[in-house]
Amino acid sequence: MINTLALNVKTATVSTYQILKSSKLTWIGTLIFVIVTLMAVFAPYLTPYDPISQDPLAVLQEPSALHWMGTDSYGRDVWTRMLYGARISLFISVVAVVAAMIIGGALGIVAGYYGGRVDMMIMRVMDIMLSFPTLIMGLIVVAMLGASMTNLVIAIALTVIPKFARVARAPTLSVKKREYIEACYALGYSDIRIMVFHILPNVFGEVLVIGSLWIATAIRIEASLSFIGLGIKPPTPTWGGIIREGFNNFLDAPWIATYAGLAVLVVVFSLNLIGDGVRDAVDPKLRGE
Amino acid sequence: MKKFVTKTVSSLAVLAAMTAAQVEAKEVKTINMAYGSANAGSLDPHFSTKSQDKNIFGMMFNGLVRFKPGDTNPANIEADLAESWTSSPDGLVWTFKLRKGVQFHAGFGEMTAEDVVYSLNRAKDPKTSAVASDYKSFKDVKALDPYTVEITLNNPVPSLLGLVANYHGGNVVSKKADMEGDFKTHPVGTGPFAFVEFKSKQYVKLAAHKEYFRGAPQVDEIVYSYVPVNTSRELAFKKGTLDAFSGTREERWVNRMSRNKNINIAVFAPGELRTLHLNTKSGPLADVRVRRAIAHAIDRKAITQIIGNSVTRPNTSVIPVGYLGHTQEVPQYEHDLDKAKALLSEAGYGDGVTLEIIITKNEALLKPMQIVQAQLAKANINLVMNVVEHPAFHAQIRKDLSPMVLYGAARFPVADTYLTQFYESKSTVGTPTGVTNFSHCDVADDEIQKARVETDQQKQLDYWKTAQIKISENVCSVPLFEQMQVWGISKDIDFGYEFNGSVSLGPMFNEQTTKK
Incomplete structure (x- = not known):
C-alpha cells in the first residue's frame, strides 16, 4: 500500500525532462508533433493559396512547383487544405480530449471519493459507454446530433470520458485513505475542497499521461468520421474530409488521399511515440526502481 | 471385380451428370x-x-x-x-x-x-x-x-x-x-x-x-x-464483377476510361437539368432582389468547366433543351458579382446572407453544389451545407426543409410536365398535392394551366414561353446546366x-x- 501511494505521488511529479530523457524516439515524436502544430498555427504564412477558393482551370493537377501536393477536383490546392485541415483536426482532437479529461477525471474522482452507490452508478454508466467500440460510439453521437464541429468534439469526448474516469478513480480510492485526507475531514473541509485541492493533484499526472495517448485516437476518430461523411460541413478542410474527397478521385489523382493519409499516419505515430515515452518514464519497473 | 466395375461406372455417371450440370450452370448469362x-x-x-x-x-x-x-x-x-x-x-x-x-x-x-x-x-x-x-x-x-x-x-x-x-x-x-x-x-x-x-x-x-x-x-x-x-x-x-455501371459524370473520367480496351463509354440523352430552386416564400430568399443576386453571382461557365463540356450542355431556361415548348428567350442573368452585391445591399443584406441548406452525398449533385457554394461566397451569400444520404435528401427536401434545393431531373420531354411538377403552385412541397415545386413558385399558374388545355399549338407555345419568362423574371429557380448520362458498358x-x-x-x- 505504501508503495502504491509513493508511486502515485511520483507519477504526479514526473517532469517533462524525465519524459524526454527516457528515449530518443520520444524526442522524435515530440519534434514531429511540434512541427505539425506550428505548421497548422502558421498556415497562412506557409501557402499563398486560400483553402476553399476553387480554380476551374486547375482541376486535379499533379504535384508541381506551383501546387506542392497537387490540386483536388475543385482546383483547390491540396497542400493548403492540408495545412488548414491540420488546424481543424488538431483543434477538434485536443479540445475533445481536454474536455473528456476534465469531465472524465471529475467523474472518476467523485466515484472514487464517495464510493458506494455513487461509485456504482457512475462506473456502471462508464462501463456501458466503454462497451461500444470508440468509432461506433462516435458514429452514434454524430448521427444523432448532426455533423458540426461542436458535435464532433462532443462525440469524440464521449468516447474517451469513461477511460479517463477509470484512470482517475483508481488512485482516488487509495489517496482518500491517507492520513492527511483524514486530517482534512477533522478540520471540517468540504468534500469539494478535499477533492479539488488534495486529491486532484495526486491524480492529475496519470490522467495527463493517458491524455497524450488519447489525442492520437481522437485524431483517428475525427478522420474516420469525416471519411464516412459525418465530419465537418464542406468546404472546411479536415484531414478525413480530404481523404474522402481524394478517395472519390483515387484512380485519377492518387496523391490527394495518399498525402492526407500519410499526414494522419505521421501525427498518430508521433503521438504514440510521445505516449510510449511518457509511459516508460512513469513506469517504475522500466526506471529500475 | 464386377462390383468394382459397377461402382466405377456409376461414379463416372454421377461425375458426368455433375459436370453437365456445371456446364449448364456456367451458361447462365447474367448482366451485372x-x-x-x-x-x-x-x-x-x-x-x-x-x-x-x-x-x-x-x-x-x-x-x-x-x-x-x-x-x-x-x-x-x-x-x-x-x-x-x-x-x-x-x-x-x-x-x-x-x-x-x-x-x-x-x-x-x-x-x-x-x-x-x-x-x-x-x-x-x-x-x-x-x-x-x-x-x-x-x-x-x-x-x-x-x-x-x-x-x-x-x-x-x-x-x-x-x-x-x-x-x-x-x-x-x-x-x-x-x-x-x-x-x-x-x-x-x-x-x-x-x-x-x-x-x-x-x-x-x-x-x-x-x-x-x-x-x-x-x-x-x-x-x-x-x-x-x-x-x-x-x-x-x-x-470483371460488373458488366455495366453508372460512371462519374465528368469529362476527365470519360477521357481516362475511354482508353480502356474492354469498355464502351456511353454519354447519352436525356440531359438532366440541374436547377437551383429558391424558396420564394420565406427567409431572405422571399425578396426577389436576393434571388436575382444569387442568379448574378453564379458563374455557369466555371461550373461546366470543372465538370467538363462533353458531359454537360448549357441552358438558361427552366425547361430543358429539346423539350416541346423550350425557349432560350428568357431574361438572362450574366455573371456579375458587383451587381449581385448591389442587389443584396438594396434588399438590406449588405452584410451578406447565410442560408442553411440540405444536400445529398451523391457526387453528381454535391459537386455542383460545392462549386455554387464557393461562387456565392464571393458575393457574401454563405451556404451552410448539411450533407445527408441520398434517400434522406429526397425525403427532407419534399418536406420543405431546405430553402435552396439543387435538383436534377429529366421528365417526359414536353414543357408541361416540367412546369407542372416544378413550378405550378399545386405541386408545392409540403402540401398534400405536393410534387417537386421546391420554390413555392406560383407566378405562372395561369399560363401553365391554359397551355395544358390549349388546342392551338402556337398559342400553347406562347403560353409556355410566357411561363418560362415569368419564372425567370421572378427567379423561382436558377437553371445551371444539363448533365448528360454517363455509363460504362462492357464490350x-x-x-x-x-x-x-x-x-x-x-x-x-x-x-x-x-x-x-
Missing part, C-alpha cells in the same frame, strides 16, 4: 450492373421518379406505347402493349387496341384492358402515385372489351402518348398482383425481365421473362446493385439496337440484348 446510389427508392413504378429506380422499371414494365429503344425523341414513339390507337377529331377520346396474349410475370396471367384501366387510375390517384398531377386531365378510363381501352379527357393534353408510354405512370402493372400482394416489394409487369428479389442496400435481381411477347430474352438474369462510391464501381468493373454486351438515349436514364437491356 451497378448504380451510384446507396439503395433503391421504391420498386413501385408509379411511386418513384428517382434516377436509381427508373432503369429497373424500364426493363420490367411496358406502356401502351413506348419510346423506341435507344431513343428519347417523343416523335418516334411506337406501339408497345397497344397494337394501334385512334383519337377523336377534338383530341378528347383516345381508343387503344391491345395486343393479345401478353403475359404478366410470375404466372399472373394475360394482360387485358382491365389491367390498363386499373394502372392508369392508379397513376392518377395521389395516394398510389407520385405523378398523379400529370393525369389530372384524365376524365375516364374504361375497358370497351378485354382488348380495347378508351381514355376520355377533360381537355386535350399536349402529348397524350407520353402519358401512356413506358415511363412513370404509363407503366402497366398487374391488377391482380397489386390487389393480392404487396406490390411495393413484389412488383409485377409484362417487360422482358421479371422481378426476383430485392436485398435492401445491396441489389435487385431480375430474371428473363420467358413468355415476353416480343420473345424470350437472350440474357438470363440481371443483377442491379447499389454501389454509391464511384471508385468502387470502377474497380469492380476492372475486376461483351451488345444491346441489339442502337443505343443513343434512354428515358429510363440507364442502359435498357431487352430481349435483343446479348452477352458474350
